Each structure stands twice: as C-alpha cells, then as structure tokens.
Amino acid sequence: MAPVSGPGDDMYALVERLYPLCRSITGDGVRATLEIVGELLPLTVHEVPTGTQVLDWTIPQEWNIRDAYVADADGRRVVDFAASSLHVLGYSVPVHRTMPLAELRAHLHTLPEHPSWVPYRTSYYQPAWGFCLAQETLDALPDGDYEVRIDSTLADGHLTYAEHVIPGQVADEVIVSCHVCHPSLANDNLAGIAVATYLARALAEGNPYYTYRFVFAPGTIGAITWLARNADHVDKVRHGLVLACAGDAGQLTYKRSRRGDAEIDQVLRHVLAASGRPHRVTEFTPYGYDERQYCSPGFDLGVGSLSRTPYAGYPEYHTSADDLGFVSPAAMADTLAVCREAFAVLDRNRRYVNLSPYGEPQLGRRGLYDAxxxxxxxxxxxxxxxxxxxxxxxxxxxLDVAERSGLAFDTVAAAADALCGAGLIKA
Amino acid sequence: MAPVSGPGDDMYALVERLYPLCRSITGDGVRATLEIVGELLPLTVHEVPTGTQVLDWTIPQEWNIRDAYVADADGRRVVDFAASSLHVLGYSVPVHRTMPLAELRAHLHTLPEHPSWVPYRTSYYQPAWGFCLAQETLDALPDGDYEVRIDSTLADGHLTYAEHVIPGQVADEVIVSCHVCHPSLANDNLAGIAVATYLARALAEGNPYYTYRFVFAPGTIGAITWLARNADHVDKVRHGLVLACAGDAGQLTYKRSRRGDAEIDQVLRHVLAASGRPHRVTEFTPYGYDERQYCSPGFDLGVGSLSRTPYAGYPEYHTSADDLGFVSPAAMADTLAVCREAFAVLDRNRRYVNLSPYGEPQLGRRGLYDAxxxxxxxxxxxxxxxxxxxxxxxxxxxLDVAERSGLAFDTVAAAADALCGAGLIKA
Amino acid sequence: MAPVSGPGDDMYALVERLYPLCRSITGDGVRATLEIVGELLPLTVHEVPTGTQVLDWTIPQEWNIRDAYVADADGRRVVDFAASSLHVLGYSVPVHRTMPLAELRAHLHTLPEHPSWVPYRTSYYQPAWGFCLAQETLDALPDGDYEVRIDSTLADGHLTYAEHVIPGQVADEVIVSCHVCHPSLANDNLAGIAVATYLARALAEGNPYYTYRFVFAPGTIGAITWLARNADHVDKVRHGLVLACAGDAGQLTYKRSRRGDAEIDQVLRHVLAASGRPHRVTEFTPYGYDERQYCSPGFDLGVGSLSRTPYAGYPEYHTSADDLGFVSPAAMADTLAVCREAFAVLDRNRRYVNLSPYGEPQLGRRGLYDAxxxxxxxxxxxxxxxxxxxxxxxxxxxLDVAERSGLAFDTVAAAADALCGAGLIKA
Structure with a gap:
C-alpha cells in the first residue's frame, strides 16, 4: 500500500474505511460513521428520540439491519446485503418469505440502462421492502421460488447527528454541513464527509475570526432536526456551505444560496474565478442537498453548496458505480484547497471605516511608503x-475592494492590516 | 361566402360590417359602431356634452356628415365621400362653393409617394375643410372650376364612448382599451375593436379573478374623457392593455408601460417569449395610442400596448390601403390567442406566503407526492x-416562480393550487 | 511666427510662456505661473503659511531655487538647471560640494530605457538632493571629481493657489481643478491649465446657471489645502472636473467620479458618445490627479477627470519628452470643445415637474404646434x-429625457423651454 502522504491520501483512506458501512437516516451505520470521523475530529454526537417533532417533520423509528438476501432453491444467495449495503431498499421492513420470482419482481429494483449497476433506493416514510440488483443478475434468475429475508428492525430509537465547533474571535458562525445518510456511495457523500473533516482540521490550526460549526447529519431530516433544535441560534449563522459530491473527476460547481448575492456567493465566485480553475457557478434551486433546508424562506441563510459534478449530474449518481474508483485523492484535495482558499477570504472579509476620510491621509509620514x-x-x-x-x-x-481594484485579495487584506495598524481605518 | 367557423372569421365579419362607417372623435359613426359591437357584447354607452371640461381638454362640438364631393364642370363627382369615408378631411366645416382647381389645391391632400392611395387626414381643433384623394386622381383633373360640397354639421352635441365590465372576484381592475374614432381603416383600429370584443366574450366565460373593464372610446379625447370621469376610480386599475393595429400580417409587438416593469409588462414579455412566436417588445414612448394618456405621469398606470405592426410602422398606415385586404382572420385570431394567454397568466399571478417556511414541509404525508x-x-x-x-x-x-424555475406557468400555478389546498401557502 | 488665430493657438501660446518656469508645490514658479494666467483671467491668489494644518497634512516649507549644476573638473556644466527645470530633483535641499562620480551617482536619476530623455523626480517630504539627466549624458561622463551645486532654499513661506469664480444664477457650484505644480512638462499640466483658462473665459461669456469655480493649485497638497479651507463650502459643490494631460494627440479619456453615476459622469459619457469622437470612459481609481482628493470618501464629490491620454499612460509621461512638441493647438482646442459641450449640457440639465400631469395637455390650443x-x-x-x-x-x-428618447439634448432643452414658457412644467 502506498504511504499516506497528503490530505488527498488521508481523505481517500477515510472514504475507504467508511465505504462498507450501511448508513441510513437513522441507525448504527450513522453512529459507526461518526465514530470513525470522531477519531480525526472531536465530535459532539446528538441523539434525538423517535417521535420528536422537528419543524414540520417527526423523527421516524430507527432502522437497523443485520442481514438480507434473496436465495434460490438451492439456498444460494443470488442477492446479498453482505456484498453491498446497496442491495437492500433503505428502511425495508423485515420480511422472511418464500415466493415465486413473478411475485418477487415487484420488490426488485434495477437499472435497465446500466445493466451491471445496482441502484440505490429508499422508502423512509412509506413501509415497504425491496432489493436492488443489477439488471444482469435479474436477467439470469430462473423462474421458481426464492427465499427472501430482510433481518431488519424498525423500532423507537434515535436520529443521530454530530457537530464539531472551532471557536472563533466572534460568536458569528460559519456552518459547513454534509449529509451522512447514504450507504456505500463514495462520492455521495463520503468524499464530502472527508473534505469536511480535513477542512475542520485545517481551520483549527489558525485562529479564525468566525466560529466554524461542522454539521454531520442525515440528509433532509437531519438538517431539519439541526435547524429545529437551533432555531434560536440560527441568527448567529452568517455564512454556510453544504459539501456534497466532492471527490469525482468533474470540475467544481458552486451553487448559490437562495439569496443569490450572499457574501458566501461572492466569495466562492471570486475564489473560483481567481484560481483559474475551470468551474461552474449556478443559481439556487430548491432541490439538491441540505441547502434546501438552510435556504428555506423562513431561514433564508447565506448558505451555498460546493460540489464537483453536482447532484444527479452524472450517470453513476445513486448507483453502485459511485464506488471507490469514482473518487480520487487528487479531486478531494482540490475541493479541500478551494474550501480553504474560500474560507481564508471569507474570514478576512471585513468592512472598514476610514478614520481619516477627508482627502488622502499622508501615508509617507506614517512610514507606510518606506516600509x-x-x-x-x-x-x-x-x-x-x-x-x-x-x-x-x-x-x-x-473582497469588494479586491474585485473593484483588480488586486489580489491577499494584497488588499495586507494593506488593510497595515492601515489598521497605523490607525487609519477600523473594522 | 365561406362559413364563419371560428373567432378569426367572426372577428373578420365584424370588421367588414364596421368598415364603411364614417367614424370620428364624435358623431353618429361612433354611435353606429358601438351599436354593432353592442350586438355581440352588452355595452354601457356614455354621452358627454360638448363643452365639458375633461382634464386639460374640452369636449368639442359634435361633427356629423351626410355627404361630400368635388364635382367637375359636368357635375361628375371626381372625389366622393360616398365611395370612402376617407375622402373628406375629418371634422371638415361645411362648405359649398365653386372654385378653380388652382384655389382648390390648398384643400386637397394626396400621397405622392403612393399615387393610388388616399390619405387619412383630420383637423379636429382648427376649423378647416378639405378632401383626401389619390395623387393619380388629382393628376388627371383638368384645370377649370369645380363644385366642392361638404354637407357636414358642427354643433353642440356629445362625445360618445362605451364600456363593458366583466365582474371579477375582486374589485381590482384590468382595463382593455381601444380607439373607435378612425373611419374606414381596417387595421387601425377595426381589428383592435374586433379582438377586444371577442376577448371580452372569452373572458366572460371564465370566473376571472380581476374585474375586466373594456373601454371603446375615441382616441386621445376619449381616453382623456374616461380618465377625467373616472379619476377617483383609477386607483382600482391594476393593469391594462391598449389594443391597436391588431390584424395585419406582421409579428406581434408589445410596447411596455411607462413604468417599464409593470406586471403587465412582465406577463406580455413572458407569454410572447414562451409562445415561441417571433415578436418584438419595445420600450415605452409617449407617442402612439391611448397608452399615452393612461401612462401620463399623473396616472402612470401599468398599461401597455399590444399591436402587430405598430403605430406608423407600415406604409399603409393612415391610408386607404389599410383596407379589408390588409387584415386577416388568422392574424386577428393570433392576436386574440396571445391576449387570452396573457390574461390567463395575469389573472392567476398571485403572490403567496409560505405558512410552513422553516425547512421544507413534509409533502409526502400530505399526499402531495402520492397524488x-x-x-x-x-x-x-x-x-x-x-x-x-x-x-x-x-x-x-x-410568474416570477415560473421564470426563475424555467417551469411552465401552468405547472407552477397548478402546484400553487395544490399547496394552497393543503394549507401550506396562502395568497 | 504664425498669427494667433483661435483658441487652440491662444492656448498653445500660453503653454509656451509657462513652459520654462520651474514650478513645484510651493515657491515663486507657481506665483509666476499664476501671474501669467492672471493676465487672461482675474485670479484670487491665496497664500497659506508653512506649518498650517490642512486635513491630515501640514503645509511644508517653501522651496525656491536660483541655480543648480554639476560641473566637471574644467568647470564645464555637464548638467545645468538653466537648460531645463527638470534637471534638479524637485525640493532638493541646498548642496555645494565636490565629489567623485562614484559618490555622485547615488544622486543622479536617469531613464535607461529612454537614454536621451530626462526624467522628472521630486522628494517633497524627505530631505534629499539630486539631479535628473539623460542616460546618454551620464554615460559620457568620465570618472573624476565633479562640483555639484544646488542653490535652493527651503524656508518658512507659503503654499500658493488661485481661484477664479464665475457667478451663476444659483450658488450651487461646479469646480474645475488643475494642478500647477509640475515644472517644464507641457501636457502635464500646462495644457490642462491652458484649457481651464480658456474654458473659464468662454463660460464667462454666457449667463451660466451654476456658479463655476476654477481652482489652480499644486497637486495633492494644493487640492487638500483648498478642501481644508473650504470644508464648510464643499456642500455647495454639485459637480466638478479635474483637467490634466489635455493636449496630447491621444483620444479623450473620461474617468468617472468615485460615485460612478454622478451627474457629471452621465454628462461626459453622453457628450463624448454623442460627439462621435473616439474616446474612453474609465472607472474611478483612487490614483491619478486631484480627483483622488475631491472623491475621498469623506467628501465623495461628483468630480470626474478629463484627459486625453491619461495619467502615466504614455512613455513621455514625467519626462523631458513631454515638451512643447508633445502638445498641439488642435488637441487642446478639441479638449476645450468637449468641455464646453459638456458644461452646456450640465448647465441646462434641470429636473422639471409636469404641472398638467393627468393625461396629455392640449398643446395645440397653446400654440405649441403652430409655433x-x-x-x-x-x-x-x-x-x-x-x-x-x-x-x-x-x-x-x-439628459435622462434625451437618452431615453434618443433625441438630441438641445432639442429636448428647447422643448423644455417652450413648455416652461407655456406654464406646463416648472423646474
């Protein structure tokens, strides 16, 4: 095995460890995921009981699964959860029956257009059971009876999410959020989890201005839960970023917040353009990942979303082809680098007031030319x-100054520091 | 004669009936026109006495005409009002004299650049008399004495206009206005009258949200009269459209209101673009038809103007070549269709408030996915x-939602209805 | 000598007279310059004592110079202030020493990339002495001892600037400002001084609406001094223009005020575009000439800057090649013409209120058609x-009316005059 030699490799190693786990919107797969992340980043884990009202939603029963398979007449498992967590319909109710293939078919999900791939399907809020398999596998099944077993439990329990907070100089917060509910899908969203983890580690090394809060939560219901439990707190959230699909080979895509002109929107647009990377900046849509919740009109937070190839934008999306080969250390390192650049700008993007605004102050006598x-x-x-x-x-x-002047943000920020030191401006 | 088989044919039949009448800004030609329209649409006819002050203007004397001609030494009518109402200068004072051609020439109007066409000329506010004729006709007249006779009357009377109101769910109004003062000109504005008439009939078949008020009035002085008599009422006018030149073969042209971003402007721009029709959207100018009055800065109503080839934009404009052959059933039907589409959008274009704005509401448990x-x-x-x-x-x-989402307005409106029904939004 | 036959020639003659004088930010060169301008334009000259606090700055000691040279062992002057005022570093402290070339080199300034040109250099606020010379001259100097003498004085005295005011119908002011501190540089800024002088003479011939104030002051410290002494007055300054580099062969360049959409910005953009001249309109930058001071955020006046080739935009800038051959009567006449056109528009650019805003007023009965x-x-x-x-x-x-209508400003202004005369609008 190649030596782990940089953040890309570290992030890839994390993705590899998390890949086999069967995550869902509740259950032990989420807990195991957060435990592994917790080895790299101290996490505060929250457990919210089944039945808790969260905004318009209710925390559902907790789902866990030990085993699941379809076995043929010879007892051979032709579809086996042990081979991939994708094989079972998420939130399947328990079942143990023998039935003819004709009857079973209604419970089998395939992707005829990609016959060797296994689709990812769930049924969180309507009781159902099912299996996902390759069309090729299905095509090879002879008629006859099959034993189907899903050894799952749906019972009162908890929804689990975690936070990591990096205290800043001010209580105003930047949130970074990524969904942790998808099973064995590498890009969606193990890469996002990995980038978030190493971004947090990098930010903690500085002395950031803002307080940075990382939220690792199941999609939709998790973000809604976080918002419900932090309703009094969200006015502190000044900026935010949802990380998803962060590791594929595509170019970076920034999706604006609902506001469209939030500061995070300006920062990402600027940093991506200034970096010279090919990239896309797209308008907000009320679809995608948890920016949907953070940007719902009652909250309307300045939260954008950074992806490489975005939501549903690649054929491998929500299939077994979103595997460990679909993501790379280099792509995750690139995403991480842009995040770091963006937060470096955001964190220094103060507005100043000129304390000597009438005419130019004499810079020379303050040593600002000499220096x-x-x-x-x-x-x-x-x-x-x-x-x-x-x-x-x-x-x-x-950042407005940088954009109007055409100067690099760092040059502008250094000038602001010098002027601040000379007492000519104040934040 | 081909069977009348659709709104285009119906509108064309109306234009044919109205064409011979000699309309002006007052007089029996207007009354006869409104009587014919009244057969299709119940009208409230208003008669405003000569001398009435209307805004900055005064209702002039009423003009009527029985006959007019220029006859040569043999008594042959070389120019004859009976052949076309265009032959007499509108509002000509009565005259009965014999004079040499050299003296008569000062009263003759031609179009040298279109020698076979008769121009349309008026002198409403300066006493004058005159004849309009083809340059060819004039060129063929030998020198000598001619009898000129205009058997007109200018006397205290009334200015006549009419309204048709379709009550809506709310008192807020949409006005549709067209001028009824032009004599035998088919496109300008018999086509506009016909489209307005059949638009009113179509709107009455629904249960419109807005109250729709159709105003059939002489140009300028008529619209000014309506505004003067409804000064206390205009704050109810939320939107409006002036219809003119609605039947020629050219593409549709929407001219924005003075505001430039009124809701009617957004609606027409959207509907024309979404329809895929070639069309033009032009900026407001304080010239044209009665949008001039509705958009005068004191009123500044959200009133645009829909034409095919607009005001003065075709050589046949204000000439005898704007005849029954210059308009077609198909063109009028097309104008009508766009009007109907536009008012269908305008009428449903509500603003809603999300009653569950914090996070997404759970649509599934309300059956909004199932359905x-x-x-x-x-x-x-x-x-x-x-x-x-x-x-x-x-x-x-x-409509904002449709434009931002790229979805069809109807799809968006249906979604709003469903959400309204589920109690998730309210208007 | 060719006869002086127009404003271009007059302006060029003024530039020729001013060219040899050794100007700086203080001293007798400025006084002599203002005396010559004063022959053409009555000036109020202000003398502000050394040590006076002006905004963030302090008026420095006054600098005067009688003679300066570098002489070789034979007493031959190899660099001589008498040949060009550029040869001495501006604000050089007095010196009289003999030193080897090796030691002298630290005090010699050349332009290696233009070996025959003499650069223009100053050291206003750090005591220093030095000579500017052609690289060719330096290259030809043999090693050995040289006598260096700068017969200058730095002593308490005054900073000198001047104003010329053309009273208008209102106290609101337009300021025209040009820097008078540069020595023998023709384009920068003798051409600006000449255009300002003849612009003032032309404006005085009318009966302007605004009061026009011309400020002839040393760059930076002079404008700062004017602002400091007129801090209570600047709220009267509605518009302004800095004139610099007004005589070279390049196309005209207008640099917007810091506001970017001040009325002067609209006027210059319009006049330059309407004139059909090739030109540039550039955004504000906090660099250049005294627009820096007028547009500092505490004042933020609507002051733009008109140049031909702008600040530092030509190789001859701040060198001996910016000489009498670098400017032309035609170029200065062109700059003057645009200034006159612009101020003609600005001076008439009123906002009016329609006194008959409900419907169109009847223009005909007021003779506005007849006329x-x-x-x-x-x-x-x-x-x-x-x-x-x-x-x-x-x-x-x-001007908004002209731009929206596409009509010429003069046509619009004449219409406004007619409507004003008829009592239909008022300013």
Whole structure:
C-alpha cells in the first residue's frame, strides 16, 4: 500500500474505511460513521428520540439491519446485503418469505440502462421492502421460488447527528454541513464527509475570526432536526456551505444560496474565478442537498453548496458505480484547497471605516511608503492602500475592494492590516 | 361566402360590417359602431356634452356628415365621400362653393409617394375643410372650376364612448382599451375593436379573478374623457392593455408601460417569449395610442400596448390601403390567442406566503407526492411545488416562480393550487 | 511666427510662456505661473503659511531655487538647471560640494530605457538632493571629481493657489481643478491649465446657471489645502472636473467620479458618445490627479477627470519628452470643445415637474404646434415636448429625457423651454 502522504491520501483512506458501512437516516451505520470521523475530529454526537417533532417533520423509528438476501432453491444467495449495503431498499421492513420470482419482481429494483449497476433506493416514510440488483443478475434468475429475508428492525430509537465547533474571535458562525445518510456511495457523500473533516482540521490550526460549526447529519431530516433544535441560534449563522459530491473527476460547481448575492456567493465566485480553475457557478434551486433546508424562506441563510459534478449530474449518481474508483485523492484535495482558499477570504472579509476620510491621509509620514519601499510588490501594496482607504466607507468589504481594484485579495487584506495598524481605518 | 367557423372569421365579419362607417372623435359613426359591437357584447354607452371640461381638454362640438364631393364642370363627382369615408378631411366645416382647381389645391391632400392611395387626414381643433384623394386622381383633373360640397354639421352635441365590465372576484381592475374614432381603416383600429370584443366574450366565460373593464372610446379625447370621469376610480386599475393595429400580417409587438416593469409588462414579455412566436417588445414612448394618456405621469398606470405592426410602422398606415385586404382572420385570431394567454397568466399571478417556511414541509404525508405519483409530469409538478414553497415569501408572484424555475406557468400555478389546498401557502 | 488665430493657438501660446518656469508645490514658479494666467483671467491668489494644518497634512516649507549644476573638473556644466527645470530633483535641499562620480551617482536619476530623455523626480517630504539627466549624458561622463551645486532654499513661506469664480444664477457650484505644480512638462499640466483658462473665459461669456469655480493649485497638497479651507463650502459643490494631460494627440479619456453615476459622469459619457469622437470612459481609481482628493470618501464629490491620454499612460509621461512638441493647438482646442459641450449640457440639465400631469395637455390650443409647424424639425420638437412632459416627474433630468428618447439634448432643452414658457412644467 502506498504511504499516506497528503490530505488527498488521508481523505481517500477515510472514504475507504467508511465505504462498507450501511448508513441510513437513522441507525448504527450513522453512529459507526461518526465514530470513525470522531477519531480525526472531536465530535459532539446528538441523539434525538423517535417521535420528536422537528419543524414540520417527526423523527421516524430507527432502522437497523443485520442481514438480507434473496436465495434460490438451492439456498444460494443470488442477492446479498453482505456484498453491498446497496442491495437492500433503505428502511425495508423485515420480511422472511418464500415466493415465486413473478411475485418477487415487484420488490426488485434495477437499472435497465446500466445493466451491471445496482441502484440505490429508499422508502423512509412509506413501509415497504425491496432489493436492488443489477439488471444482469435479474436477467439470469430462473423462474421458481426464492427465499427472501430482510433481518431488519424498525423500532423507537434515535436520529443521530454530530457537530464539531472551532471557536472563533466572534460568536458569528460559519456552518459547513454534509449529509451522512447514504450507504456505500463514495462520492455521495463520503468524499464530502472527508473534505469536511480535513477542512475542520485545517481551520483549527489558525485562529479564525468566525466560529466554524461542522454539521454531520442525515440528509433532509437531519438538517431539519439541526435547524429545529437551533432555531434560536440560527441568527448567529452568517455564512454556510453544504459539501456534497466532492471527490469525482468533474470540475467544481458552486451553487448559490437562495439569496443569490450572499457574501458566501461572492466569495466562492471570486475564489473560483481567481484560481483559474475551470468551474461552474449556478443559481439556487430548491432541490439538491441540505441547502434546501438552510435556504428555506423562513431561514433564508447565506448558505451555498460546493460540489464537483453536482447532484444527479452524472450517470453513476445513486448507483453502485459511485464506488471507490469514482473518487480520487487528487479531486478531494482540490475541493479541500478551494474550501480553504474560500474560507481564508471569507474570514478576512471585513468592512472598514476610514478614520481619516477627508482627502488622502499622508501615508509617507506614517512610514507606510518606506516600509514597502524595498519590496518588488511595493506599487501594488501602495495601490491597495489607496483602494482600501477609498472604499473604507462601511459599505464595501475587502473582497469588494479586491474585485473593484483588480488586486489580489491577499494584497488588499495586507494593506488593510497595515492601515489598521497605523490607525487609519477600523473594522 | 365561406362559413364563419371560428373567432378569426367572426372577428373578420365584424370588421367588414364596421368598415364603411364614417367614424370620428364624435358623431353618429361612433354611435353606429358601438351599436354593432353592442350586438355581440352588452355595452354601457356614455354621452358627454360638448363643452365639458375633461382634464386639460374640452369636449368639442359634435361633427356629423351626410355627404361630400368635388364635382367637375359636368357635375361628375371626381372625389366622393360616398365611395370612402376617407375622402373628406375629418371634422371638415361645411362648405359649398365653386372654385378653380388652382384655389382648390390648398384643400386637397394626396400621397405622392403612393399615387393610388388616399390619405387619412383630420383637423379636429382648427376649423378647416378639405378632401383626401389619390395623387393619380388629382393628376388627371383638368384645370377649370369645380363644385366642392361638404354637407357636414358642427354643433353642440356629445362625445360618445362605451364600456363593458366583466365582474371579477375582486374589485381590482384590468382595463382593455381601444380607439373607435378612425373611419374606414381596417387595421387601425377595426381589428383592435374586433379582438377586444371577442376577448371580452372569452373572458366572460371564465370566473376571472380581476374585474375586466373594456373601454371603446375615441382616441386621445376619449381616453382623456374616461380618465377625467373616472379619476377617483383609477386607483382600482391594476393593469391594462391598449389594443391597436391588431390584424395585419406582421409579428406581434408589445410596447411596455411607462413604468417599464409593470406586471403587465412582465406577463406580455413572458407569454410572447414562451409562445415561441417571433415578436418584438419595445420600450415605452409617449407617442402612439391611448397608452399615452393612461401612462401620463399623473396616472402612470401599468398599461401597455399590444399591436402587430405598430403605430406608423407600415406604409399603409393612415391610408386607404389599410383596407379589408390588409387584415386577416388568422392574424386577428393570433392576436386574440396571445391576449387570452396573457390574461390567463395575469389573472392567476398571485403572490403567496409560505405558512410552513422553516425547512421544507413534509409533502409526502400530505399526499402531495402520492397524488402525483402516477403522472408522467410528476417530477415537474414536484419541482414546481418546491419552487413555489421556496419563493412564497410575499415578494414573488407565480410568474416570477415560473421564470426563475424555467417551469411552465401552468405547472407552477397548478402546484400553487395544490399547496394552497393543503394549507401550506396562502395568497 | 504664425498669427494667433483661435483658441487652440491662444492656448498653445500660453503653454509656451509657462513652459520654462520651474514650478513645484510651493515657491515663486507657481506665483509666476499664476501671474501669467492672471493676465487672461482675474485670479484670487491665496497664500497659506508653512506649518498650517490642512486635513491630515501640514503645509511644508517653501522651496525656491536660483541655480543648480554639476560641473566637471574644467568647470564645464555637464548638467545645468538653466537648460531645463527638470534637471534638479524637485525640493532638493541646498548642496555645494565636490565629489567623485562614484559618490555622485547615488544622486543622479536617469531613464535607461529612454537614454536621451530626462526624467522628472521630486522628494517633497524627505530631505534629499539630486539631479535628473539623460542616460546618454551620464554615460559620457568620465570618472573624476565633479562640483555639484544646488542653490535652493527651503524656508518658512507659503503654499500658493488661485481661484477664479464665475457667478451663476444659483450658488450651487461646479469646480474645475488643475494642478500647477509640475515644472517644464507641457501636457502635464500646462495644457490642462491652458484649457481651464480658456474654458473659464468662454463660460464667462454666457449667463451660466451654476456658479463655476476654477481652482489652480499644486497637486495633492494644493487640492487638500483648498478642501481644508473650504470644508464648510464643499456642500455647495454639485459637480466638478479635474483637467490634466489635455493636449496630447491621444483620444479623450473620461474617468468617472468615485460615485460612478454622478451627474457629471452621465454628462461626459453622453457628450463624448454623442460627439462621435473616439474616446474612453474609465472607472474611478483612487490614483491619478486631484480627483483622488475631491472623491475621498469623506467628501465623495461628483468630480470626474478629463484627459486625453491619461495619467502615466504614455512613455513621455514625467519626462523631458513631454515638451512643447508633445502638445498641439488642435488637441487642446478639441479638449476645450468637449468641455464646453459638456458644461452646456450640465448647465441646462434641470429636473422639471409636469404641472398638467393627468393625461396629455392640449398643446395645440397653446400654440405649441403652430409655433413649430413651419420648421423642418417640427416632428422632433413635438416628440421632445411629449417626452419632457412624460418624464417631468421630478425624477428625470433633461439628459435622462434625451437618452431615453434618443433625441438630441438641445432639442429636448428647447422643448423644455417652450413648455416652461407655456406654464406646463416648472423646474
């Protein structure tokens, strides 16, 4: 095995460990997932009882599964949960019967257009049972009786989610959210979990301005649960990002928040463009991942979503072909790098007020020219100071300054630091 | 004669009946026109006495005409009002004289660039008399004396206009206005009258949300009279459309209201674009038809104007070539169809408020997925519900939802109905 | 010598007279410059003592210079201030020493990329001395000792600037500002001074609406001084223009105010576009000339900047190649013409209120059609009246009317005058 040598490899190793687990919106697969993530990142795990009202929803019964199979007359398992967690319809009620293939067919899900792939299907809120299998497998089954068994339980229990908080200089928060409810699908969303995990580790190494809250929760019901339990807290959420489909070979896609012009939207658009990467920025739609919940009109948070190939945008989506070969260390490292760049900008994107706004202040007598005189980037640094002074009217953030001036954000932020140090501007 | 088989043919038959009448801004030609329209649509006819102050204007004397001609030395009528109402200068004072051609020329109007066409000319507010004729006719007249006679009257009387109101669920009104003052010109504006008439008949068959008021009035002074007499009422006018030049072969042209972004502007732009028809949308200008009055800055109503080839945009405009051959049943039917589509959208374009705005409401337990499960358009219907919920913030109308989502307005409106029925949104 | 035959020649003659003088941010060169301008335009000259606090700055000591040279062992002046004021570093402290070339080199400034040109360099706020010379000259100097002498004085004195005010019908002001601190550089800014001078003479011939204030002041510190001494007055400054680099062969460049949409921005954009001249309109940057001070965020005045080739945009900039051959009468006349056109528009750009806003007023009975009937531009004049009436809502200026209607500003302004005369609108 190749030595683990960088965040891409570390993230890939995490994806590999998580891949076999059978996750769903509740149950032990989620707990096992959070336990593994917890080895890398201290997590606060929340357990919310079945029956709890969360916004318009109710926490359902907890689902767990030990085994499931379809066996032929010879007892040979022709479909076996042990081979892949995808083989069973998520939230299947328990069943143990023998029935002819003709009757069984109503419970079998395939992808005729991709005959060797196994689809991913669930039935969370309507009691049902079923198996997912390759069309090829189905085609090879002779008529006759089959034993079907799903050794699952649906019982009062809990919905499980976790948080990791990196305290900042201010209580205002940035949330990073990723769904943890999908079983053996690598890109959707083990890659997102891995990027979130290593992003949190990287952010913790700095002394961030904002408080960063990472939410690992089941899709939809998990985000709704978090919102329900934090309704009094969400006014602290200034910005946010949903991470999903973070590891495939496609170019990065940023989907704007419902607001469309939230600061996170400006930051991601800027960072992606400035990076020179091919990428897409798309408008908000009320479909996709948990940005749907964070951006619902009652909350309307400034939360966007970063993916590589987005939701339902690749044929392997929600199939067994979204496997360990579909994601790569390099792609996850690239996603992580953009996240870090974006949060580096967001975290420094203050609005300043010019304390000497009448005419230009005399920079020379404050040593702000001298200090820079020997540097090859002196002219840019000087221009950045003039731009910051000009736009330090409480209306423009440093990213606005960077975009209007055409200067790099880092140059602008350094100029703001120098001017702040000289007492010429204040945040 | 071909059987009358559809609205196009019905409208064309109406144009044919109205064509010979000599209309002006007052007089019996207007009354006769309204009487014929009244056979198809119950009209409330208003008579406003000469001398009445209407905004900045005064109702002029009423003009009527029995006969008019230019006769040569042999008594032969070389120009004859009986052949076409266009031959006499509108509002000509009475005259009966014999004069040499050289003196008569000052009273003769031709179109040298179209030598076989008769122009349409008027002199409403400056006493004058005159004849309009083909340049060819004039060129053929030998020198010599001619008898000129205009058997007209200018006397205290009334200005006549009519209304037809279709009561709606609310008192807020949509007005549809067309000018009825032009003599034998088919496109300008008999086609507009015909489309308005059959539009009113079609709207009456539904149970419209808005109250629809159709105004058949002489151009300029008629619209001014309506506004003067309804000054206390215009705050009820939420939207409006002026119909003119509605029957020629050109593509449809929508001219925006003065506001430029009134709801009627959005609706017409959307419906024309969604229809796939070639069309034009033009900016407001303070010239054209009675949108000038409705959009004058004191009223500034959300009133646009729908034409095919617009005001003064075709050589036949205001000439005898704007005849029965210049308009067609198909063109009028097309204009009518767009009007109906537009008012169908306008009439349903409510703004809703999401009553469950925190997170997505659980549509499944309300049967909003089930109800749609068997339909082939289920996915679009589901997306439409999510879009309506997302934008039901009291700020966005259903048309905004359609435009942002790219979904058909009807799909969006059906989703709103379903959500309304489930108590999830309210208007 | 060719006869002086027009404003271009007059302006060029002024540039020729001013060229040899050694200007700086203080001193007798500025006074001599203002004295010559004063022969053409009555000036109020202000003397502000050394040590006066002006905004964030302090008026420095006054600098004057009688002579300066570098002489070789034979007493031959190899660099001589008498040949060009550029040869001495601006604000050089006095020096009289003999030193080897090796030691002298640290005080010598050249332009290696343009070996025959002499650069322009200053050191206003850090005591220093130095000479500027052609690289060719330097290359030809043999090693050995050189006598260096700068016969300058730095002593308490004054900063000098001047104003010329053309009283208008209202106290609201337009300021025109140009820097007068550069020594023998023709385009930067003797051409600007010349255009400003002849613009003032032309404006004085009218009866302008605004009060026009011309400010001839040293760059940066001069504009800061004017702002400091007029802090209570600047709320009267409605519009302004900085003139710089006004005489080179390049196309005109208008740089917007910091606001970006100030009325002066609209006017210059319109006039340049309507003129058909090739030109550029650029966004504000907090660099360049004294628009930096007028547009600093505390003042944020509606002040743009008009140049031909702008600040630092040509290789001759701040070198001896910006000489009398680099500017031309034709270019200055062109800049002047645009300034006059722009101020003609700005000065008439009122907002009107329609006093008869309900429906169109009856123009005919007020003779507003008759009066125009015989003119070939009657239709445009009539359209202009309708447009002015339509947009006379207190929100739109006449330039807005011109731009929305596509009519010439003069046509629109004439319509407004006619409507004003008829009592239909008021400013």
């Amino acid at each position: 820079l005189g020997g540097r090859s980037d002196a002219k840019q640094a000087q221009m950045a100071m003039l731009w910051v002074l000009s736009l330090a009217d409480g209306e423009h953030g440093l | 749609l499960g068997g339909r082939s358009d289920a996915k679009q219907a589901q997306m439409a519900m999510l879009w309506v919920l997302s934008l039901a913030d009291g700020e966005h109308g259903l | 125009l009937g015989g003119r070939s531009d009657a239709k445009q004049a009539q359209m202009a009246m309708l447009w002015v009436l339509s947009l006379a809502d207190g929100e739109h200026g006449l």
